[in-house]
Amino acid sequence: MKRLVLLVSLLVLSRFSAQTWATEDQYIQKFAKYAVEEMEKYKIPASITLAQGLLETGGGQSRLALEGKNHFGIKCKEDWTGKTMKHTDDAPNECFRVYEDPRQSYEDHSIFLSTRKYYANLFNLDMKDYRAWAYGLKKAGYATNPRYASILISKIEKYRLYEFDNTNSNEVLYAVLKMYPNLKDDRSFMAQLEPEKYTKKAKDPVTIKVPYQQTSYAQQQKRVEKIKNRAETLNSILIKSHPNEGLKYIVIPEDTNVKFIAEKFKISESRLMKWNELESDMLKKNDIVFLEAKNSAGNTATYKAASGEDMHDIAQKFGIKLSKLYAKNRMDEGQQPSAGQLIYLIDKKPRH
Structure with a gap:
């Protein structure tokens, strides 16, 4: 009987372990692009961000990640005005931030590291040195677990997350595809790639050859403020x-x-x-x-082209399809107007 119980226990543990690793692979496939995008904006290694996300969420399965789209366990604090949820962490029923999209959680994590003085020394490290960043986070007090740095490093090396430190946001999906070739059978993943490249081999990650430059705390603050202001403008x-x-x-x-x-x-x-x-x-x-298909004609009869204005500019200005604009003016596609030229927007240009 004891042997039977032991055998069943081993099977359950084996199955759970397999599910856990499969879950972590799926997490990497889904969120690597967010980590790389954040690296480009805030100069935080993508490998570090992704490893932290894996660890904090248990491969995306934590309650905070599933219900609050909070992947880094960021608590409310006094400056948070968004949605919140109660969750027991260091203490019962603590207040945690809730996001509309995991991408917001990733950016909030970047801002968190970039704007707090006790993490300032991290930005003096080489952005490709994930080991130094892992130990730097532990030294700065990011986590209380004495093995936090080694756990991050273990995940980075197990899943080769360091490869994402050598790519960019335009190439990251090809880097994922190279790591997980079976994704070629996943339509939802392949749909994110350019259609004409579906059948091409996954590209090698593109190495960023820009030499790393140390960043002062003041410079990092200015960069973060600029990014935040730009984001607010675009979101409005x-x-x-x-x-x-x-x-x-x-x-x-x-x-x-x-x-x-x-x-x-x-x-x-x-x-x-x-x-x-x-x-x-x-x-x-x-x-x-x-945000919808343009019309086949403009809302006015004619228009005089301004200096430096091309046919696409005019088509956008008047909400008319470019092909129709060319047809109405009996011009070849690619041909551009001269300054002051009369452009027909409703009726075709009369033949002479």
């Missing part, structure tokens, strides 16, 4: 109604990318690219972006 974008039959559009207040706009307004990147006839996913300040 309002949808406007265009004179051309009320088409929904926005004006980009700060340089950003199509991905940010797509996620903010819950529209696919491919649709935004198609509706706005974009050749690049980068958006510049004051760019007009439509």
Whole structure:
């Protein structure tokens, strides 16, 4: 009987262990891109952020992560005005922050490390030296567990998280695919890659060759404040109604990318690219972006092209499809107007 109980116990433990490791792999696949994005903005190694997330959430399975999307156990504090939840940690029913999206939790973690003086010395370390960062976090009092640094290092080396310190946000998904080739059968993951690259081999992580520069606490504070101000500006974008039959559009207040706009307004990147006839996913300040398909004609008969203005600029200004604008003016695609040229927006240019 004892042998039977022991055998069952071993099977249960074995199954639990297998589920745990599978869960941690899935966590890496899902959140590596957030860690790399934060590394680019706040100069915190992606390997460290990802290892901390793995540890804090138990591979994404903790109550704080599942119910509060809080991946780093950040408590309310006096400056938090968002949603909260009660959770027993160091003491019963402590107040923890609740986020709308895990991405917010990742950024809050970066801001937490970047704006507190007792973590200032971390930013004097080499961003590629995950061991120094792990021991630096422990020394600064991030966690009470005396083995905290070695636990982080163990996770980083077990899952080769250091590879994410040598990539960037444009290449991170290919780095994940290289680590987990079976993801090629996962449609939801592959849908995040460019369609024409579905069948290509996963790229090697791209090494960032910019030499590391030490950062003072004051410099880090300025960088964080600039990032926060930019984020607040982008998050305050309002949808406007265009004179051309009320088409929904926005004006980009700060340089950003199509991905940010797509996620903010819950529209696919491919649709935004198609509706706005974009050749690049980068958006510049004051760019007009439509959140629905443009019309086949403008809301006024003609327009005189300004100096330096191209046909795409005019199409966006008047909410008209670029191909239709070319057709109405009997111009070849790619041909651009001269300053003062009369552009037809409703009826086709008459033949002479």
